[in-house]
Amino acid sequence: MTVNAGNSYAASGSAAATADERKNETSLTNELYARAAVLMDAENGRILFSKNGDEVLPMASTTKIMTCVLALETGNPEDVLPVSSYAARQPKVHMGVQKGEHYRMEDLLYGLMLESYNDVAVVIAEYYGSKAAGLSMDCSLHTEEESRKAVLTFARKMNEKAKEIGCENTFFITPNGLDAELETDGTQKQHSCTATDLAAIMRYCAFMSPQKETFLTITRTASRQFYSLKKAQDGTFETGTRAVSAANHNAFLQMMDGMLSGKTGFTGKAGYCYVGALTKGEKSFTIALLACGWPNNRTWKWHDARLLLEYGLEAFDQRSLQQPDLPKTLLVENGQLAKVSLNCPKKEIRMLLSRGDQTDVRVSLPRQLTAPVEKGEQVGMVSYLVNGALYEQLPVTAAFGVPKITYCYCLKRLLALVLL
Numbered sequence: 001m002t003v004n005a006g007n008s009y010a011a012s013g014s015a016a017a018t019a020d021e022r023k024n025e026t027s028l029t030n031e032l033y034a035r036a037a038v039l040m041d042a043e044n045g046r047i048l049f050s051k052n053g054d055e056v057l058p059m060a061s062t063t064k065i066m067t068c069v070l071a072l073e074t075g076n077p078e079d080v081l082p083v084s085s086y087a088a089r090q091p092k093v094h095m096g097v098q099k100g101e102h103y104r105m106e107d108l109l110y111g112l113m114l115e116s117y118n119d120v121a122v123v124i125a126e127y128y129g130s131k132a133a134g135l136s137m138d139c140s141l142h143t144e145e146e147s148r149k150a151v152l153t154f155a156r157k158m159n160e161k162a163k164e165i166g167c168e169n170t171f172f173i174t175p176n177g178l179d180a181e182l183e184t185d186g187t188q189k190q191h192s193c194t195a196t197d198l199a200a201i202m203r204y205c206a207f208m209s210p211q212k213e214t215f216l217t218i219t220r221t222a223s224r225q226f227y228s229l230k231k232a233q234d235g236t237f238e239t240g241t242r243a244v245s246a247a248n249h250n251a252f253l254q255m256m257d258g259m260l261s262g263k264t265g266f267t268g269k270a271g272y273c274y275v276g277a278l279t280k281g282e283k284s285f286t287i288a289l290l291a292c293g294w295p296n297n298r299t300w301k302w303h304d305a306r307l308l309l310e311y312g313l314e315a316f317d318q319r320s321l322q323q324p325d326l327p328k329t330l331l332v333e334n335g336q337l338a339k340v341s342l343n344c345p346k347k348e349i350r351m352l353l354s355r356g357d358q359t360d361v362r363v364s365l366p367r368q369l370t371a372p373v374e375k376g377e378q379v380g381m382v383s384y385l386v387n388g389a390l391y392e393q394l395p396v397t398a399a400f401g402v403p404k405i406t407y408c409y410c411l412k413r414l415l416a417l418v419l420l
Contacts, residue, residue, distance in 0.1 A: 025049060028311055033300040035271075035291035038195040039308045041316075041352045042203050042277060042284035045166070046386070048312060048352065053196040056169050057290045060265030061116045062198060062275045063177030063191070065205050066158050067124060068109055068218065072211035074128045074157075077106035080229055080237050081127045084139040086147030090119035090176070095244060097123060100140045102237060107226035107244075113219050113263065114246040121176035122151060129154030151175060152182075165204045167197035179269045198275050198288035206261050206277040207284065219261040223247045252276060252305055264301065268294075274301040278309055282318040283352060285309060316352040321391075323348075324361045324382045332402045335371030336409055341399035344382055349392060360385040365396060371404040 029051045036057055039049040047053065085099040095117040097103075103123070111120045126139045129150035135142065142150065151174075158172040170193035173180040180191045193201075205215050228240035250262040252274070262276035271291040278285050287308045293300035329339040342365075353359070365380035373379070380396035403409070 024311070024315065028307060031307055032304050033292050033297070034195075034289040034304050036195040036289070037292075037304060037308060038199045038288045039312050040196075040199040040203060040286045040288075042207050042279070042286050044351060044391075045200060045203060046351070046391075047196065047199075048285075048316060048354075049308065050196065054169065054194050055290075056190075056192045056194055058179055058191060058267060058270035059177060059193045059198055059290060060267045060270035060273045061177040062263050062265040062273045062288075063172065063175065064112055064116060064121060064265075065215075065219075065263050065275060066161065066172065066201055067121050067175040068113055069205045069209050069211060069215055070154075070158055070161055071105065071109060071124050071128060072214055073209065075105050077104070077109075077214075079105040079127070081105055081108060081123050082138055082140045083123055084126055084142045084147045086142065086144050086151075087119050087122040087126055087139070090122050091178070093117055094119040101242070102229040102231070102240070104226070104229065107224075109218050110221065110224040110226065111244060111246050114221065114224060114248045116249065116264070118176040118178060121174075122147075125154035125175035126150045129157070132157065162193075162197065162201065165200055167193065167200055169194045170197040170201075177265055177267070177270075179267050193290075195288040195290050198290070199286045202261070202275045202277050202286040202288065206286065216261055219248075219250070219263065220253060221248060250276075252302055255302060256306060256309060262305075272297065272301045274305055276305060276309075280313060283313060283316065285312045312352075315354045317354075318350050319353045321349040321351070321359055321384050322361050324363045326363055326382070326396065327365070330365065330379065331368035332373060333368050333370045334405050335369075335373065335402040336405055337402045340369065340373055340379075340402050342379070342396055343399045344396045345394050347394065349384055351386070351391070353386070358387050360388075363396070369398075369402075371402050373398050373402040375399070375401040 032051055036052040036055050038053040041048055080102050083097045083099055083101040088097050088099050093116055095111050097119050108120050108124055111117045126147055130137050133150050133153040135146050135150050155172045162170040171189050173182045173191040182189055206212055224246045226244055228242040229237040230240040232238050252262055253259045258278045258280035260277040260279055265273035272293050274289045276287050289301055289304050292304055326344055329341050332340050362383045377398045378395045379398055382394045384391045
């Protein structure tokens with residue numbers, strides 16, 4: 001037995017509303033410069049808009065949001081990270097670290113996210129990859145082969161985290177986003193992802209990670225000054241002589257109210273890229289833009305970011321899904337009780353919906369149960385669907401147990417009637 005409780009948030013003109021939504025989405029697709037773009041509901045990960053969202057493309061320095069959050073979850077902000085000769089040779093944009101220098105991990109994360117320093121990304125990856133690779137934690141002693149091994153080990157950890165988040169088409173090779181290729185399992189792979197995966201990674205960094213508050217603090221900071229560290233005679237570290245000033249290059253933080261975080265990126269192969277997060281009132285979004293122009297098109301990413309977010313703010317509102325019409329009991333065949341009461345978690349499901357979104361609530365239950373029935377046994381399911389796609393399911397369970405009718409049970413009932 002299936003009970004459908006359909007609901008459309010588009011009043012009587014649902015067909016017209018859906019047509020309008022499609023027209024708006026088509027218009028938005030045509031106005032965007034980016035080859036791939038995604039608008040995601042940050043609360044639940046639902047894709048609200050996609051233009052080539054599953055196309056695999058290089059993502060440049062937007063990579064660094066994963067490097068940052070993985071370092072925060074792996075290490076301690078007070079960790080002292082040594083610099084190897086391999087890290088010191090990374091191309092621009094770089095901080096110009098030198099072999100044998102030391103820096104606090106937290107300070108390096110500001111350099112990573114505000115200035116997008118490529119050498120800093122390698123310092124971080126090499127240090128935290130060294131332990132997993134079984135190498136010395138004093139990276140200044142590494143050979144180039146050892147440094148590369150440590151960095152690739154950290155990249156594997158980035159890939160593992162991406163899988164945990166739910167990314168299906170992401171492959172990290174470098175911690176800084178520089179274009180790279182790597183043969184693995186007999187296949188030549190590129191450093192790449194999709195706009196859908198990149199939006200999901202930002203959702204994790206800004207809204208889900210246990211280190212989300214620190215991540216947001218770092219990526220929203222306007223500027224930061226820090227110093228290198230020098231080793232004292234007692235083996236501890238104290239403030240060194242080199243001062244570093246980092247300024248935030250995510251101009252979009254100041255362009256739109258509610259922006260929480262963001263990261264830009266560019267390589268000759270990837271073009272301009274951007275990933276960002278916004279919260280305004282009850283609405284939270286992440287966006288991802290890939291291949292959004294090349295030199296002379298630097299502002300295209302800001303144009304596209306604003307279009308995507310304004311579309312999200314205007315087209316979607318928080319609404320509650322209809323509650324299921326659940327029967328109170330089910331018949332039980334061959335049971336010591338004729339009926340069993342039903343339980344279903346009481347949960348108000350709210351989500352961002354447009355006028356054209358179609359929602360359904362479906363209750364799936366058998367016409368009757370057969371004893372024995374255990375207390376808490378799942379006997380059915382409530383399914384919430386949005387535009388025909390499953391959004392969430394809740395179990396329907398038996399409120400109490402119903403034993404099967406047995407010979408002993410019948411004998412006891414008969415004796416009870418006789419004694420009466």
